[in-house]
Amino acid sequence: MNAIKKTIYGVGMMLCGVSLTSCDSFLKEYSQDLAKVTSWEDLDEVLLGDAYIKTCRIIKGNYSSEIENRDNDFDFLHFMTDEITMTEYTGHDLISYDYSVFPFYTWQQDTGTDYNLRYVGNDAGYWNTLYARINVCNMVISLIDEQPAPTEIDEQAKRRVKGEAYFLRGLYYFMLANLYCEPYSPATASSTVGLPLKYSEVIEDKEFTRETLEVTYLNIVNDLRLAEENLEGTTPKSLYRAGLPAAKLLLSRVYLYMQDWTNAASMAREVLDINNRLLSLGSKTPGDACLDASSPEVFFSMGDYFVSALFSDDRKSMAKWRISDEMVALYSDDDLRKDRYVGQSQYRRPNSFRKFNGQSDAWGSMNSVGSIFTFRTSEAYLILAEASAYNGDEATARTTLEKFLASRMSSKAEVSESGNDLIDFIRDERAREFLLEGHRWFDLRRYTVCQPYPWSKVIEHGYYYITEVNYQSVVDRIDWYRLEKNDGGYTLPIPRDIRNFQVSLGNSNRPPRPCYLSTHPEADDNDDDDDWDDDWDDWDDDWDDDDW
Secondary structure, X not given: OHHHHHHHHHHHHHHHOOOOHHHHHHHHHHHHHHOOOOOHHHHHHHHHHHOOOOOOEXXXXXXXXXXXXXXXXXXXXXXXXXXXXXXXXXXXXXXXXXXXXXXXXOOOOOOOEOOOOOEOOOOOHHHHHHHHHHHHHHHHHHHXXXXXXXXXXXXHHHHXXXXXXXXXXXXXXXXXXXXXXXXXXXXXXXXXXXXXXXXXXXXXXXXXXXXXXXXXXXXXXXXXXXXXXXXXOOOOXXXXXXXXXXXXXXXXXXXXXXXXXXXXXXXXXXXXXXXXXXXXXXXXXXOOOOOOOOOOOEEEEEOOOHXXXXXXXXXXXXXXXXXXXXXXXXXXXXXXXXXXXXXXXOOOOOOEEOOOOOOHHHOOOOOOOOOOEEEEHHHHHHHHHHHHHHOOOHHHXXXXXXXXXXXXXXXXXXXXXXXXXXXHHHHHXXXXXXXXXXXXXXXXXXXXXXXXXXXXXXXXXXXXXXXXXXXXXXXXXXXXXXXXXXXXXXOOOOOHHHHHHOHHHOOOOOOOOOOOEEEOHHHOOOXXXXXXXXXXXXXXXXXXXXXX
């Protein structure tokens, strides 16, 4: 199958900014490699190996740690939001998050900018990753019908493989649209620029152009409808292969983003008709993993939850990142998520992320779910509530929320809000429930153009520059950056490498982003980390040598 995989990557190169000359060798061997596909099993293997996003693990040694099977990730989504904040501490930075996420954490005009505000490139990886996988799906879809199916079981397996390919292609185009296009507004979608769409597995020697956002989304819906049709009556091979509930939930999500409230609610109901189970957080104690493969809510996942390692620390060093005070304040005292999703780390440092166990004592096992691509019934409940509220069916919205919150609260869940207060409650509930699951950035984008109730906020991030003084790491300065309400920074730029080779694609109107304030720690009135120092003193007093 290696030759097939080689061809797949060749097919994708035109959209990845590589000239036809460099693809010539792939063109010459293309037909020969396709001849190696002789069964649906071959295409199933290609789909699993090159279309799905892989998981990973951290292997901990005595003096170092290493990452095994790390695939391309989309953890940068978490850093653009109001969910996490950087601190002055110098804890674990296993894969250089501090530097690699700088242009996203500070919303730079060019995502190839380094922390010294210089353009260094290498910013096309996310674009290339998604388009490469789309081309894998294109190839599988183009060949699957030709494969023999001597039995009914084989025929069903072919439909499953075809359905998975349509689902993944729709998912990846949806990701691209919400990264590189403006948020979807029904009033302007027909005139807003969308994505370059490629549905052929054949290399095309041409300049690609971008369809409208409306056409982009209609094609995504079409892919997901075909996924739904083909996956009907099939059984996923595992939690890590998409099935009918995943296709229906993603359709519901897409309709929600399109502000098609009726279809969004309808598809959410169909998901809940298949699986309406929820994890009772009362069955978990603080420190237990509340999101993993054993959860009755999870029906599909891929990727890893490596971002949780940001919050791992040790006896002498605190983690450099923590959940923001603003996010922690969203949880009420009777909300079980307050000490199960967020709380103290294994070394009793506050504002650590605990929904998924990323502490160092859990390293060594494969991540059982991903931080971006995890589908669970919680989302169906909240989509149904939100779409119903926008549609004027507030009774359904409140009833749905109460059913959901019964699994999350220590007291009886009663929802009495109406109008904009109800919408605010649902939006806050999404922020609480989907903390560090990749929803927040996309939610903040779509709220800005929500026709019934547009909303936006200012987000500020401080980036800490660390230097060495007398063999000790100290904060040299803190540069502060601001994302304004309805900011153009909600849309990523087309990576420079891509637009240099495909000039017809143009670019987004993302504004430049200089820091608006640079401070030293002792003069920083914006620093809210004093409580960490106090917590350190309290923590140190609580322990003695016997505790270790």
